[in-house]
Amino acid sequence: MSIFRALAAELFKMFAGDRWLTLTAILVVAGCALAAGAHVLSPTVLPFVLAGGILSALALGVIRGARR
Numbered sequence: 510m511s512i513f514r515a516l517a518a519e520l521f522k523m524f525a526g527d528r529w530l531t532l533t534a535i536l537v538v539a540g541c542a543l544a545a546g547a548h549v550l551s552p553t554v555l556p557f558v559l560a561g562g563i564l565s566a567l568a569l570g571v572i573r574g575a576r577r
Contacts, residue, residue: 523570530570537562 524531541559544550550558 523567527570527574529573530566533566533569534563537566 524534537559541550541555541562544558545552545555
């Protein structure tokens with residue numbers, strides 16, 4: 510259980526400390542919500558687009574953090 514607490518704390522620290530990462534994740538979620546509401550993306554594809562967007566935001570955040 511302590512592994513999950515440590516993982517949650519690390520993710521919270523990443524999102525709280527990096528404004529760009531937080532904004533990117535919010536934009537991905539909002540974009541998926543708008544696409545679902547406008548029936549642009551089918552419900553079967555939407556989870557994959559959401560997961561891919563969040564993972565790419567996290568990867569870009571790690572790359573940006575490594576340059577500092």
